[in-house]
Amino acid sequence: MTIAQDWAEKYRPTKLADVVGNNKPLQALRDWKEEWEHGVPEKKAVILSGPAGVGKTSAAHALGNEMGWEIIEMNASDQRTAGIIEKVAGSASRMSTLTGIQKRLIILDEADNMHGSADRGGTRAITNVIKKSNQPIILIANDLYALSSTLRSHCVNIKFNSIPQRSILPALKKICKMEGIMCGTGVLEKIAENTGGDLRSAIKDLQATATDKKEIEVVDVTTAERDTKESIFKVLTKVFKGREPIEAYRATFSLDETPEDLIQWVDENLPNQYLNKDEKLSEDITAAYHNLSRADTYLGRVRLRQNYGLWRYAGFLLSGGTAVAKKHSHSGFRKLQPPSMWRRMGQLRSKRNMRDNIAAKVGLHCNEPIRDCRIDLLRMYGLLLKNEDYAVDAAYSLELDVDEIAYLTESKRVTKKIQKIYDASREMMHEKEDEDIDVFMHAPEKDRGQSTLDSMFSEGKDPAEENQMDGKEKDNPKPAKSQKTLFDF
């Protein structure tokens, strides 16, 4: 039997014209491409940013294919230290113009996911590569602001948006036609709805639904077990309209949501659902918020102590506690809505992970168990980061990224000041790296098979030089620890 191919890959657009939606950003990309036909433009790089599954990677490759440019790609699955970036992307981007007319397109995918220590100096190296390049470079990121302002200033910024349902539908229809699948009414609509503007997951869900079938109906769409707005609204209706705490609580079991996520939905809708007819505050709201704040207290305790046993109290209080809080019935339909923060939920989630990441960094740096780092030390680093005299040093010694600095200083967004601290700390790191050229000596794990470049660059290496490097490595202690700073207490 032949293997059925993954449809998302099978139908990956190979021409820019086949990338659906996002017309304006695509036009901006074409404009930039045109500039390359008349020499080296002022901005040699673009950043394509936006949510998952909207065609960023496809557009970059499609552009390269269309132009007949040779493509060099590096992504988060590759190690990307300064040394490696310089070696792979840097060399490729400074091709002698004499060797041929054909250009090289350098794609740095997932550029916002540079790892603090494993990719040491990588972000900084990208900026340098761009500065010196005479070839086109495309950076791809989910979160534009995770890139340094210096880096951004060297690039044309192109933002991709999630794909509207009206563009997702024809894309799915086309695939069905090619695959010979008959669709009942509403099937594709349902798939499109479930995936919230992410065309890749829409295609995945379509294929999962259509496996082993020639005709598909709405009932077949069982694979998309991501929670939909509807399934959450159903539960919320039990919470806000019902009076049975146990029933409201049990309803939440059908969702794949942690109480951390659910409390956001309840909080968002509670005021509107329990307001009096005359739009006045009802005592029900106060009573409900009492229980909600108790629920939140348990969530906080879980966050601090990782004691997940307490989640059940939060789950019960936020659902059952809200249901019983009403003395009056609030009949009549009132619109439910996803939390306004919901759209940022991706970020919120990563914020939680961020805390763990930072705690780990602090723990490593101060030789403290991670748990202890949570409270006292994180707070103290927050204070240090707010103090001009210490900020850069602190950011440097913990190798913090911009978001982490924002988090520790309790800033809602990345301000200019934060960016400055970050850039200065990277500068410091970079100077360090120049001192111990070491980074270049640590030969990367070889990526056999995939990258022709690796072999291309390693072949010419002088073996004597390699030996010398090894010797040097032995004398030289690890660079990260070599400089004593204020924080090596």
Place this chain on the structure above:
Amino acid sequence: MKEEIWIEKYRPYRLEDVVGQSDTIERLRSYIKTNNLPHLLFSGPPGVGKTATAVSIARELFGDDWRENFTELNASDERGIDVVRTKIKNFAKTSPIGGADFKIIFLDEADALTPDAQSALRRTMERYTNNCRFILSCNYSSKIIEPIQSRCAVYRFRPLSDDAIGKRCRHIAEKEGLDIADDGIEAIKYVAEGDMRKAINAVQAASMFDTSIHADSIYRITATAHPEEIKALLESALGGNFVSSRKKLDDLMVLRGLSGEDVVGQVYRSLFDIDMPARKLVSIVDVLGEIDFRITEGADERIQLDALLAHLSIEGEK
């Protein structure tokens, strides 16, 4: 072989041995039939068959040599970004062995992967999809970053129904020559709370004392109070009989060896079976939660539980 661990011994080999997840299993079977496996994300609580299903898929697809083309990384393995970039990527890149069309990488408890490591996984999942399919398992899919979810078909595993648990335990009892009484099965369902791992462990533990298994032996071996005892404890407290309820608590903890944490857990479950006004229930759950918190923070469990009973005795009289 008496000392074998039964959850391993009775680990399902084929999808048909996985009980209680019928919708999911049916869809998965059609992937195997067409030899077309998308990347999969299994989410659900522990002990409901996520790992067992992943292994069954590999065995059905690859037959006896399944291990050659199946690799597993679980929470005890090193799972930072380096592993994703080296070990996982290398496995994904190299061609399948023997006649297989692709390989499978199973990332158990993928929510324990750092977000950085998850990010590093994305392009590997896409680029080598012809070579290699990923199966990820987690407790909540919201702990998996959006771009990975976008690359997977998501399947939810539910806590197992009492029926499914009863059925599987009877099957094991038959193989092992055990006799489980009906009340024994009821007790197993109670202690398992939808988790098959707990159920099978309880059966195996009880079997070490006697081949005939009753409710008593299950409760004893798992340090669980009979739900009726907990109910009696609560009713006596809520009836205002502080002293007699305190005596009951004594019996459970001293004679039966329950820990404070055990008692709190069971009280939580029993509260929902007791008839009382809805608001009272909510406030009692909150008090219980507070006591749970204090105990886990190191407070004395006897004092805390006495305080709970005193609180219930006053509440009950209102």
